[in-house]
Amino acid sequence: MKLNLTNIFMLFILIIGLIISISSNNWMMMWSGLEISLMSFIPLMSGGMMGSESSMKYFIVQSISSSMLIISIFMMISMNLLYMYMLLSSLVLKMGVAPFHNWVLSIINSLDYKLMFFLLSVMKIAPLVMLSFLNSYNDLFVMLSLIIGSFFSLNQNSVRKLLAYSSIYNMSYIISCINMNSIWILYLFLYSFILILLIILISKLKINYINQFMINEQSLIMKLNLSISILSLGGLPPLLGFFPKFIILQMMVKKKMFLLMILMIMTSLLVMFFYMRMMFLMFLNYSIMQKFLTKISMKLSVWSLFFNLNIFPFIISLKYYV
Structure with missing residues (x-):
């Protein structure tokens, strides 16, 4: 466009x-x-x-x-x-x-x-x-989105379809707390923020399929930015993407919706599996960079790493001062 x-x-x-x-x-x-x-x-x-x-x-x-x-x-x-x-x-x-x-x-x-x-x-x-x-009953759509968004993404090779299934999966979390405006608006904002960070990097590298992670020999800074954004979108703690999921799981415990909470936790493991697969292809398995040079070539310009690692502890610390 x-x-x-x-x-x-x-x-x-x-x-x-x-x-x-x-x-x-x-x-x-x-x-x-x-x-x-x-x-x-x-x-x-x-x-x-x-x-x-x-x-x-x-x-x-x-x-x-x-x-x-x-x-x-x-x-x-x-x-x-x-x-x-x-x-x-x-x-x-x-x-x-x-x-x-x-x-x-x-x-x-x-x-x-x-x-x-x-x-x-x-x-x-x-x-x-x-x-x-x-004020309607939405748990059927939540469960179907959790299952389809996690299971159907396991056999995908297109990055666009993986992001589409990730959107379906994250929409299940948003719909589960749709009657609480402060929670779902925060979730949608943080999801959109992480998604645009990831899309900027993927569009810059011109990656359309997962196999391209194996042949893309970019700089270490670019690989760190991309891998941290991928893991944050999957919700790996202590990255920024884990924070809205953590809030929704707390809400599920307060409402005693244990079945839905267990389904969210189990499907999140599947989601993290294919995000980790993308990161391994890019950063570990098929990289010709010597691993002992990793610490030597580190720079302070890892903006995605900064956002995803520092905002979550900052927001959690605010709970004890507000």
């Missing part, structure tokens, strides 16, 4: 639609903001040979979910009790959460990394705000 005047204008309209959705106090204005964001995001996707196909798939799926959303709003006005199920299904379909996740995997290979970041984080803010207004 090149930042010419047309794309900048479309991004501006996308942000305007997002602000309309999250600041409205009625469902019709929220739906209108979603449609503004949808119609401004599609032109950004339509560049290139595969972009027109992916933009058409995205338009079809989002139009179906928007139709379900507006029908459920009309059913809500007429006091039909089935509106909750249709409204919940339309929002889950719009976010690409399991079991309605296949459309994300089919279009993500044709997107560049900037648009992929918008699809996996920014475009999910408005549906999450609408979902937080519903």
Whole structure:
């Protein structure tokens, strides 16, 4: 995505639609903001040979979910009790959460990394705000997203699909605490921050598949940045990505939701397995760098290492002073 005047204008309209959705106090204005964001995001996707196909798939799926959303709003006005199920299904379909996740995997290979970041984080803010207004039972979607996001990523070779499955997996944590605004907003912010750090590094190295980690002989600083960002996205303590998962596990203990907490812990081990596999391919197994030179070539410019290692202890220490 090149930042010419047309794309900048479309991004501006996308942000305007997002602000309309999250600041409205009625469902019709929220739906209108979603449609503004949808119609401004599609032109950004339509560049290139595969972009027109992916933009058409995205338009079809989002139009179906928007139709379900507006029908459920009309059913809500007429006091039909089935509106909750249709409204919940339309929002889950719009976010690409399991079991309605296949459309994300089919279009993500044709997107560049900037648009992929918008699809996996920014475009999910408005549906999450609408979902937080519903006092509904979401544990089925949480369990399906945990299982699909962890198991189905084990046999993937594409980095884009791995990030898509990681988004599905992290959305399960967000939906599990969707009725607590302070927690899910913090989780989404930290996830988006770690994701954009990782996407900047991957796009700079032009990595599309896991096998490219074996042949990318970059500097040690770049490898450290990339490996720490990967492990932080997986939630390895004491990195920054572990902090929101730690808060949600504490919440699960207070609510006595032990079954869901055990499923989160078990699936997080699978997620850490394929993140560790990516790091080993890049940093340990196929590197021609002599390992005794590691300490000699260290520099203080490891900005990703700094963020991921220092912010989590700082936030934890604030609990004892506030």
